[in-house]
Amino acid sequence: MLNPGLYALADRAITTALNEAQTPIVDLEGVTAVSLQARLAYGSGGTTAKAYVQTSLDQGVTWIDVACFAFATAGAVKVTNLSAFTPRILTVAPPDGALADDTVVDGLLGDRLRVRIVTTGTYSSSVVSVRAAVR
């Protein structure tokens, strides 16, 4: 693949409620697998914080959730992995910021990745970080 390596998909200090897509990591043509780690470095406050890892198959026009990391009011680290070789028997209506908590849609990997961060409540001194080891 082009450009295997470790990328930061997000490092976002969160305060008031937000629904915000971060800028994408691009030029990942040929990606076959991605290991993902999401971390909520928690300070105080807040209600829910979700990080939707997304890919695109049409050069960024449509974004598809491939993993959802859900956090609440405690610091945590969650990991998962995705493979481009997992066959999908059924089609998927591409969700954008709507995947169920702590689930993945395996088998779909385009040439770019980004994170949409959705929070509720007002956090203080908290950071959502997402890393992707792409290969």
Added chain:
Amino acid sequence: MNQELAALERALARKGEIITLRRSSGTTPSTFFDVKLKAIVRGYTPQELVGGISQTDSLVIISPNDLSRAQWPGGQTPQTGMFVSDPRLPRKNDRVIVQGRTRNVESVGPIFVGDEMVRIEMRVLG
């Protein structure tokens, strides 16, 4: 590739040392993301010690290509407005680790030839 940029790439390959550039997010707690890249690190000459630059400061020269390849610092909050800075550029209070010593980025000066960024100069101290 621009001639000046190609010359810098050659100089970095020949004489550059590996440094780590670090962007931190948040305060307490905080997270960071690093990129390792080649740089030319040197002190300032006596003629350059003007305008608040002191003998303990260092000049760090890096190639914009290395930052682009690494896509450092990764996904960022989209910026809007008329005066949007290049998100690839290091900024004040990023950290540079040179030969095991962590130093603070005080100022960053991208240099353009025409429309192309051909080098990034940083003043670091600490």
